[in-house]
Amino acid sequence: DADVTQTPRNRITKTGKRIMLECSQTKGHDRMYWYRQDPGLGLRLIYYSFDVKDINKGEISDGYSVSRQAQAKFSLSLESAIPNQTALYFCATSDFGQGEAGELFFGEGSRLTVL
Amino acid sequence: QQQVKQSPQSLIVQKGGISIINCAYENTAFDYFPWYQQFPGKGPALLIAIRPDVSEKKEGRFTISFNKSAKQFSLHIMDSQPGDSATYFCAASGMDDYKLSFGAGTTVTVRA
Numbered sequence: 001d002a003d004v005t006q007t008p009r010n011r012i013t014k015t016g017k018r019i020m021l022e023c024s025q026t027k028g029h030d031r032m033y034w035y036r037q038d039p040g041l042g043l044r045l046i047y048y049s050f051d052v053k054d055i056n057k058g059e060i061s062d063g064y065s066v067s068r069q070a071q072a073k074f075s076l077s078l079e080s081a082i083p084n085q086t087a088l089y090f091c092a093t094s095d096f097g098q099g100e101a102g103e104l105f106f107g108e109g110s111r112l113t114v115l
Numbered sequence: 116q117q118q119v120k121q122s123p124q125s126l127i128v129q130k131g132g133i134s135i136i137n138c139a140y141e142n143t144a145f146d147y148f149p150w151y152q153q154f155p156g157k158g159p160a161l162l163i164a165i166r167p168d169v170s171e172k173k174e175g176r177f178t179i180s181f182n183k184s185a186k187q188f189s190l191h192i193m194d195s196q197p198g199d200s201a202t203y204f205c206a207a208s209g210m211d212d213y214k215l216s217f218g219a220g221t222t223v224t225v226r227a
Binding site: 041 | 121151158161216219
């Protein structure tokens, strides 16, 4: 089983719908992140959380919200999806101070299409 | 505005050739510079990383060169193999929080 699991892997939805992307991890890491990948723009940070009670905005948080339900779970919500939120979304974890400092461990991605 | 500028967007190299990807940054607070490798349908994975106290780091066929004064760093893939075909992202972060800023990515295709 993957250490960082994202669901759903693919989702097609319509403009205005509420969407939730879920992430769970078995790595025991405190830090969790949501990134968005777009062609030609790389990976951009949406939100991050350094522990269960900590939520921080990233570069592109507008139109998104997150919830850290437990150390192992971090969900991303689009309250009212719009077409320019069509992208590949990645959840990642890291364990500050362990191993290669700052290494991110990514899930396999959730491809979201907003029509 | 991207804090890390990466080039080229894509490159094609023959098997056995050298692939070179370049990145530049402006934020002098950056002091951790990793490269991530992403295969189609997968998430990125750490390939190699460097800190500014060294000018070069080599792991197998992959080498990072770092020029602190120019605020540039590059990835060299020696003896490129078809299995190296992937998208490569450079990134940078400060020591305190490891919030990585990624480059736009380079798609490398190695022809057999």
